[in-house]
Amino acid sequence: MYPTQKSGLLALCLGLAIGCSLAVHAQDAKPLSLQQAIELSLQNSKQLKVNKARIDAATGQLKQALDSRLPDVKISGAYMFLTSPNIDLKTGGKDSSGSAFPRPNQAMYGMVSANLPLYAGLKIRYGIESAKYLEKAAEADAEYNKEQVTLNTINAYCNLYKSISAVKLVKENLNQSQQRDKDFGNLEKNGLLARNDLLKAQLQTANIELALVNAENNLQLAMVSLNLMMGLSEQTVLQPDTTSFGQSFTPGSLDGYEQQAFLNRKDVEALGLRKKAVGAGINAAKGELYPSIGLTGGYIAGYIPRLVTATNIVNIGVGVQYNLSSLWKAKSSVAIAQANEREITANQEMLNDNIRLSINRAYQNFLSAQKRIEVQGKSVINATENYRITKNKHDNNLVTTTELLDANVALLQSKIALEEAKADIVVAYNSLLEQAGALTHDQSVK
Numbered sequence: 001m002y003p004t005q006k007s008g009l010l011a012l013c014l015g016l017a018i019g020c021s022l023a024v025h026a027q028d029a030k031p032l033s034l035q036q037a038i039e040l041s042l043q044n045s046k047q048l049k050v051n052k053a054r055i056d057a058a059t060g061q062l063k064q065a066l067d068s069r070l071p072d073v074k075i076s077g078a079y080m081f082l083t084s085p086n087i088d089l090k091t092g093g094k095d096s097s098g099s100a101f102p103r104p105n106q107a108m109y110g111m112v113s114a115n116l117p118l119y120a121g122l123k124i125r126y127g128i129e130s131a132k133y134l135e136k137a138a139e140a141d142a143e144y145n146k147e148q149v150t151l152n153t154i155n156a157y158c159n160l161y162k163s164i165s166a167v168k169l170v171k172e173n174l175n176q177s178q179q180r181d182k183d184f185g186n187l188e189k190n191g192l193l194a195r196n197d198l199l200k201a202q203l204q205t206a207n208i209e210l211a212l213v214n215a216e217n218n219l220q221l222a223m224v225s226l227n228l229m230m231g232l233s234e235q236t237v238l239q240p241d242t243t244s245f246g247q248s249f250t251p252g253s254l255d256g257y258e259q260q261a262f263l264n265r266k267d268v269e270a271l272g273l274r275k276k277a278v279g280a281g282i283n284a285a286k287g288e289l290y291p292s293i294g295l296t297g298g299y300i301a302g303y304i305p306r307l308v309t310a311t312n313i314v315n316i317g318v319g320v321q322y323n324l325s326s327l328w329k330a331k332s333s334v335a336i337a338q339a340n341e342r343e344i345t346a347n348q349e350m351l352n353d354n355i356r357l358s359i360n361r362a363y364q365n366f367l368s369a370q371k372r373i374e375v376q377g378k379s380v381i382n383a384t385e386n387y388r389i390t391k392n393k394h395d396n397n398l399v400t401t402t403e404l405l406d407a408n409v410a411l412l413q414s415k416i417a418l419e420e421a422k423a424d425i426v427v428a429y430n431s432l433l434e435q436a437g438a439l440t441h442d443q444s445v446k
Contacts, residue, residue: 029239034157037230037240041153044231048149051142058138062131068124071116071295080107109302115319116295123287126280133277137270143440144266149229151434156226158423161240163219165419170212173412177205184401197401204405245422249370249429254363257436261355264437271351275344282337288330291322355435362432369421369428376418383407383414 187193
């Protein structure tokens with residue numbers, strides 16, 4: 001079998017396989033807008049489920065801190081078996097009335113005690129305050145991760161769009177290349193084209209076929225990635241809404257985005273809340289230096305057969321407790337809490353610098369993406385015109401087949417680059433919003 005026949009057969013088989021694959025995709029494709037993808041990702045995000053568990057844990061710790069204001073109530077009781085005691089009374093073993101001294105063999109008692117804290121060196125108050133800040137910090141962490149999940153979904157959605165566009169453009173180019181091979185084959189049979197030129201064209205067709213296989217693989221991986229993010233089956237075929245990639249974006253000023261970031265970013269808010277929690281923890285540690293005062297009360301009842309019955313023994317009063325060892329032990333607790341506060345302060349300064357750098361980087365990336373759209377649009381126009389002129393010249397034997405094939409490759413690359421630029425500017429703009437803490441509040445993602 002000649003190389004030409006082998007190449008034609010390979011092209012036919014690949015064309016049928018790809019055609020069947022795309023037909024199945026088109027038949028079962030699930031239309032999906034960018035906003036729908038974001039909503040599904042937020043509903044099924046594993047990270048947000050982790051954050052929900054952390055919020056529940058922080059809420060439980062707050063409730064535990066609030067419960068420390070409530071009284072401690074204890075109930076105890078006992079039943080005891082007593083042996084016969086040896087009691088030698090100097091009166092001769094009998095009381096003044098002449099009766100024998102009772103010998104009880106069992107005893108029972110019950111006790112209820114309560115302690116309501118009135119003052120504990122403000123440890124309870126600051127403990128509650130710290131728990132409240134930590135609960136709010138956990139909620140802020142969840143909001144910050146929500147923006148990250150949203151941006152990751154936008155990235156995955158744009159990757160899917162780029163992959164589908166690449167498959168479409170490469171397939172169109174493959175059809176054109178296969179038709180050119182047929183035309184060149186007829187010219188070669190009639191002696192109007194050198195066989196070497198035909199082989200060059202068939203080689204390019206084979207390269208396009210391989211490029212299409214790679215594009216199909218990338219498409220499948222991009223689809224699986226987005227499906228997993230959204231909690232859908234890996235085999236779900238998705239059809240993104242291409243209208244999301246035709247809009248224009250008008251950015252604000254760089255200083256405006258920086259101000260937005262310091263006001264809106266949830267990681268900044270979470271770190272500030274944790275600093276307040278540590279501050280409350282310092283005051284709670286200092287509270288160890290003060291005494292604890294509480295309102296106490298209780299009820300006692302006891303019964304020893306043939307000896308005593310005691311009921312209605314009620315006590316109420318105020319108790320004071322002071323741990324003298326706290327005079328030297330509390331200093332280490334305060335020092336640790338103060339060190340934690342200094343660490344958070346340093347982290348805040350680092351985060352502020354990182355925000356300024358990331359805002360500048362995201363802003364420059366967006367401006368570059370804007371410029372790339374403009375440049376790639378012109379490139380497609382120029383490449384299209386260059387291919388038209390080169391093809392006309394080739395038809396009139398004024399340029400070589402290599403030049404024609406090079407012009408065709410340049411046109412395909414420019415078209416793919418333009419579609420990628422359309423997706424990249426969507427990612428760049430939303431990355432800028434995410435860095436400014438405004439992604440989930442902006443309508444551009446819809």
